[in-house]
Amino acid sequence: MSRARYVSSNSKILAPLQADRLGSRDWHDTCDVLVIGWGAAGACAALEARSTGADVIVADRFTGGGASAKSGGVVYAGGGTRHQQAAGFSDSPQAMFDYLKHETQGVVSDHTLQKFCDDSIANLSWLEGHGASYGHSLPPGGKTSYPSDGYFLYYSGNELVPSHAGAEPPAPRGHRTVGKGQCGAVLYGHLKDACLRAGVQPLLQSAARRLVVDDSGRVIGAEFWSLPAGSPQARQHARLAARAERLQNFAPGYCDRLRQKVSKLERDHGQPVLIRARRGVILSTGGFIFNRELIRDHAPKFRRNFKVGATGCDGSGLLLGQSVGAKSERLSRVSAWRFINPPHCWPKGIVVNSNGQRFCNEEVYGATLGQPLCEEQGGQAWLVLDARLRKQAIRQALFGGYWWFQTLPALALMLLKVRKGENPDRLANACGMQAGELSGALRAYNAGARGEAPDAFGKSEGSRQVLDKGPFYACDISVGNPIFPLGALTLGGLKVDESNGAVLNDQGRPIAGLFSAGRTAIGVASHLYISGLSLADCVFSGRRAGRAAFSTTCGSEPARDAANAALPSRAGSLPQKLHGTTQ
Structure with missing residues (x-):
């Protein structure tokens, strides 16, 4: 280069x-x-x-x-932090290492990963020593992409997913900095x-x-x-930059133009x-x-x-x-972050590619789903629900106490950007999927949900639900969907x-x-x-x-x-x- x-x-x-x-x-x-x-x-x-x-x-x-200031302020910490202990969870540096060893796949040496885990409690205490606060309240309902206000400890990764779990019982390690909002x-x-x-x-x-x-x-x-x-140039630079950060979620194209003006100010007036x-x-x-x-x-x-x-x-x-x-x-x-939780019941549906084939365990963390969606599936995927599950999900989105940035896209996806079919074959036709692939995926999934066969992707029993009540719905969770950004x-x-x-x-x-x-x-x-x-x-x-x-x-x-x-x-x-x- x-x-x-x-x-x-x-x-x-x-x-x-x-x-x-x-x-x-x-x-x-x-x-x-x-x-x-x-x-x-x-x-x-x-x-x-x-x-x-x-x-x-x-x-x-x-x-x-x-990016740190725009983040959720979540620090991954374990090994037995005082907040984990206050919430009643037992954790150890070795259990944290065993889990992260699976997630990190050798990106750093075992020695470095072990030190990261061994230093975790001290590093969280170091942040607290500089004024940050953490808590031990867990959000209700299990897994979530980001806990609502008042909850500051949660399962922030794949700790509850059987295929990712280690020998020790899973422990929540997402420590959200105490505060309001992001x-x-x-x-x-x-x-x-x-x-x-x-x-x-x-x-x-x-x-x-x-x-x-x-x-x-x-x-x-x-x-x-x-x-x-x-x-004046410095003040204008600050205003434009702040506006670009504030409006990025709502008008990314406009914000890109603001960034061009910011760069021009730097080029023309920087000393x-x-x-x-x-x-x-x-x-x-x-x-x-x-x-x-x-x-x-x-x-x-x-x-x-x-x-x-x-x-x-x-x-x-x-x-x-x-x-x-x-x-x-x-x-x-x-x-790439494709979160389908919350609503908490969404992972009980199935995610399929443009052919109607299931390709993942739907209960995994959003990045574990989003990466293969973009890398292997051309950025195209659907979340398939039956009438029963869709009704449950709409009710949860309306009354589940989620963040607005979780609720509004979920409702828009289920009510606006949705395809409908009286049976799986008609839904597949409406989505341009290959004939028979979606119905085959649903049959195999329902067999696992009924306990007749193992789930093909290792989904836990608590995240399975039989999908057999028509009509059926396909929510577009592709990378190009403007109302559900990936x-x-x-x-x-x-x-x-x-x-x-x-x-x-x-x-x-x-x-x-x-x-x-x-x-x-x-x-x-x-x-x-x-x-x-x-x-x-x-x-x-x-x-x-x-x-x-x-x-x-x-x-x-x-x-x-x-x-x-x-x-x-x-x-x-x-x-x-x-x-x-x-x-």
């Missing part, structure tokens, strides 16, 4: 800048650790580096938060406040455009296109700012779901999916790493040393001075997503990179370290911007 790739239609990552072309007066400021991207991973990295005594600057293209903003708010209290210096509305390397190839800083603090990092640079800008060029090149089957994330998920961290020879992996790996986010990223988060080159050797965390890097969540695993990995990998960036010299020579230490800090040379927010 070229070392200079377009990040969007209006901006690009440049080839690295050679430090020998710079004098000491060219640097606008100097720090020990420079963090690029101020979401959850970047905040955790900055806090951890600061706790070791490092002078830390954290830069962000916007004002911080990224609680990612609550969690991020605590982390952001903790960074500012700790003395982390923010550089906001500053888009990273290239890394700076010395004559040995060590990464020693970065150049940003920074909007002048308090300027070059050079930040020197004496010890290390950490890339934590998120994934690349908003980079349509990268999606086209690496994951074309997901081009029609609704984009889950924030504008900053533009692949900039990935491309910055690649510009200095970093190795990337699993760029084709995308998590969201997606990227999982691939930069290959890192799992012991410290150092970015590796194609030969598997660390690139001196460069680290990565969160979805910019390969981590625990890079095979298949389950709710809370990405934020938990942001904490795990962010803290790891923050510690290592300050303590690891990555092969630097003593003379170079002495020269780094001698460089004067020019704090204050950027008017107000470097040491506070722009708003």
